[in-house]
Amino acid sequence: MSIYLDNNATTPVHPRVAEVIERHLRGAGGNPSSDHPAGREAAAAVARARGQVAVLLGCDATEIVFTGSGSEGNNLALKGIAYAYRDRGRHLVISATEHPAVVAPARFLEREGWELTVVPVGPDGRVRPGDVARALRPDTVLVSIMHSNNETGVMNPVVPIAALCRERGVLFHTDGAQSAGKVPIHVRDDGIDLLTVAGHKMGAPKGVGALFVRGGVKLEPLIHGAGHEGGRRAGTENVPYVAGLGEAAALAREEGLAAFATRVRPLRDRLHGLLTAGIPDLELNGHPTDRLPNTLNVSVPGALGRELLAACPEVEASTGSACHEGEDSPSGVLVAMGLLPERALGALRLTLGLSTSECDVERAAAALLEAVDSRFAG
Ligand SMILES: Cc1ncc(COP(=O)(O)O)c(C=O)c1O
Structure with missing residues (x-):
């Protein structure tokens, strides 16, 4: 799934x-x-x-x-x-x-x-x-x-x-x-x-x-x-x-705003915590707190975001790059923030929703960590 x-x-x-x-x-x-x-x-x-x-x-x-x-x-x-x-x-x-x-x-x-x-x-x-x-x-x-x-x-x-x-x-x-x-x-x-x-x-x-x-x-x-x-x-x-x-x-208004604040934000932070535990030099892209409660943009040093996601197809997410004719170009947003192209190319955009569960977060973190391990083992 x-x-x-x-x-x-x-x-x-x-x-x-x-x-x-x-x-x-x-x-x-x-x-x-x-x-x-x-x-x-x-x-x-x-x-x-x-x-x-x-x-x-x-x-x-x-x-x-x-x-x-x-x-x-x-x-x-x-x-x-x-x-x-x-x-x-x-x-x-x-x-x-x-x-x-x-x-x-x-x-x-x-x-x-x-x-x-x-x-x-x-x-x-x-x-x-x-x-x-x-x-x-x-x-x-x-x-x-x-x-x-x-x-x-x-x-x-x-x-x-x-x-x-x-x-x-x-x-x-x-x-x-x-x-x-x-x-x-x-x-x-x-x-x-x-x-x-x-x-x-x-x-x-x-x-x-x-x-x-x-x-x-x-x-x-x-x-x-x-x-x-x-x-x-x-x-x-x-x-x-x-x-x-x-x-x-x-x-x-009835439920979504409150759920983003009280349920989605902690799940997003848990995902961040699980990834950081496995990748100590993981870098967060963007302001640490003035962010949407569902959004986590992180860079894995030395890796290509696109390759990481390709290695765990069960995780449906985005990267910090665009691929044109086989060439990866870093995201203009990340470059505008002053990120070096290598760091921008290593970015993953993980965005949770109201139906994201704790189990989803744990499975996604495990799959991503495994993809990073095999990337560096190989
Ligand atoms: C910040 C922002 N503005 C505008 C749009 C465009 O919205 P739509 O896809 O409905 O045209 C998007 C969609 O990706 C967006 O993220």
Whole structure:
């Protein structure tokens, strides 16, 4: 039996979410814009989900825009703000460890005439608010700094960054794809203007997400059409998946957030402890405590992460490298933190989920330790 430790790549759909989706797939299936019972039923499901996501994030339901993915949410935030505020200025700020779904739209905007500043991260993977403050200019319209990193789980100091942006009249977006559902977020208290959610990182299916857009913030849609989603994203809503995302948000609030803090974090730390006991020079990548409760990114000195995982196929996890045409290249995130390429290539990303058990952790540690032993014996 395989041990799934790749929950930052995607999570299994929660059974209660699957039930809700199935109910809607088998139901009347009306169009939420139609004014008859089937349509009104669909509209009510979308409204309910909007409220559930809003409660998870600490905002008003009108501030939630449903999207087709986390990537879409990030694209909508960056391009939507850049175009809506292009008369205010054409300068954007992102960090050196953003997901490609932020980097690529930022680079696209650069090609279209915007200027981009990429702020560095420290060796612990965190953006320093002082670096963001120094990057701001009178023509800066948007700062986008991820809430937490998908590879290391490192959580950025978004509250002071959001505060300094607000002081300077700059909008602040954060990619919350990895944080939503794992750690508490309150966009209003935290001073966030836009936040991205990806359904499949929190027990909903792939292909559904949400973007929080603070009331009063203008947004140019990516998809023009009828007035869906308050004119911010045209297209008839994917009612079953939207309802599923709402259910996932409700579940996160009812039990998920607490379970990550009290059950998953200790399991993650146990995995770290078991691995360190067997590999005394194992190195932790990222801040020791300001990390998502489910994420462990470690480097095994002298080993290649990819080879270690190949040696224990029962452990389904990720590495700190990408393989292109037979050549391993180290993860840009780890390199941005100042890791030497050898250490980055030895990285393993082990990400637990709500269904990870103690037995999974023990079996995974044993399999990984055996793979390391045979690597160095051979
Ligand atoms: C931090 C982060 N942002 C955005 C995304 C993109 O989300 P989606 O796969 O829903 O497009 C991911 C998914 O890997 C992610 O980890």
